[in-house]
Amino acid sequence: MGDAAEDYARTAMNQAATGAGGIVSARVEDVTASGRVNLDLNGQLLLDVACADSYRDRAADDWVAVRMGARPVVMWRLGDDPAATDEARMQALAENVLDDMQVIRAATYGTGAPPGTGWQQATETWIRKVSGKLEVYFKVGDASDPSPGTPPTRPPKAVTISPSDTGSWRGGRPDSYRNNPYQGDYSGRGNLRGAWFYGTAIASACSGKTVSSMKVAFTRKSGAGANARRSLHLYLHGYTSAPGGDLNLGDGPEELLSLSVGAKGTATLPAAWRSQLASGSARGLAIYARGSRDYMSVTGGQITITFSA
Template sequence: MTDAARQLGEDLARALSTSSSSGTVSAEVVDVTDAGTVNVMMGGALVTDVACADSYRNRRAGDWVAVRPGGRPVVMWRLGDDPGPADAVTIRQLATEVALDEQVVRAATWGTAAPSGSDWQQVNTLYLRKNTEGKVELYGQLGSESDPSPDAPAGRAPKPVTVTASSSGSWRNGRRDDYRDYPFQGDYTGGGNLRGAWFYGTKIADACSGKTVAKMTVSFTRRRGSGANAKRPMHLYLHDHTSPPSSLDLDEGPEELLSLSVGAMGTATIPADWRAKLASGSRKGLAIYAKGSRDYASFSGGSITITFS
């Protein structure tokens, strides 16, 4: 019997031993995985890739859930307060964004003077233009004004941009590890500590050019089959390479922005000083590095979402 099979048997035995007369047990969600399943702590053991009923929506680490144990445990529902009020706020925000994206006319104003600004086109006494988002703005010039014009709505910040890595890889003992397509950290076999990286060319700085960056977040997935199943921190660094080099140099770091169990997805906010360096182009991408076997792990993803103000 393999260690993985033995561990699974122990996990299920613990889960079954805690089963109540209602047929479910309480468990805490450790992480949400890339397969839509969840990893949970149940009966004192980590149980991975637990399937979820469709009714369990907006899955998040830290949720307490009701699990039906068995050979294939299933999360039945979330425990706790009604999420309705929070969902209503989110739905309203999304509806507002959709309306602003889809409307043809962004603003309609009027007055007795000619409109200020550039790019207006006059049709008799009606003026119109497109703004930087491609939305139409109208201005009506009146001979007399009996009702004051509403204020033009405030302009929106540029839309968020998501930048994906052009390539990635791992390095060991000062050279590229051609056998590893994904970024790794740590050392599981004694062959030397691994360091991995994501490369974006100049896409990050290009996306930020001429804009004020308010926030950057980065998303990763902990790959299966690398290291322990339990949560392990990512030891993150910055680097200044636009593409994979022969030898990977690390700059600022480490920062432990995320800790993920096997198969889990996670998003972290990039610190302000790192954000400034990436936006300016003085740093080009992100890397990971760890020593020894404890935090040995591999990660995929690396997409960076940039929010502007």
């Protein structure tokens, strides 16, 4: 935390904090890549504030209780009881784990008929693979005990694709000083545009499947531009790898995400964009802005694709 933020924290503790321990409420501006948070405290931006372990599932725009001091600490989230939300989340996680399992209660063998009741002798066996999962069918002579139904087919599992390369361009050529994607101009030397490249991995992952969503994760680097939230100006591009000349932009801009310095966030791509990426008519993502207001450097670019069939 900078000296100005620490000075403000001391002032806030003396003037605004009430109750034992100096607990005040604040709004989370963003979650940082380190898992800390940037806080909006009465209009003042406090950067990279530590959080107690009790503050879990951290997210931008949470209202939180902050113990003030020379080093403020977020203690817990303010709001409704999360029990119902947690139950649904845990159920979804359990179903996802079970989807990876082929469950048979017991597998035994011997030289004669099995002991006990309820057994049926299979005279023929068929197997097939559906959505990567094995199905087995037994033909029996007497189906006195009705067969259980076939469970519904689950969609293919989500995949996450990381960029194979990144870079920035200025003045119609690559900027050799910047390996990370940048947008805007802070020096008067010309506007920057940055890009993430994935080869053909996105289209390959989507081949033969129905895409339901694409989400991309970004982190805004420290030391580039204003500390406050600024918008990413996102575009598509058609390159499988970094061009040696200018980086031409496709559809855009879309302002799907705003980040303060050091923050991480996830943007959901528009339906038209995911269709282009899935088909291969677009290959990757780019950022571009004019001037210094939205100047920033961005890392990440991992795209998570979910499917409905």
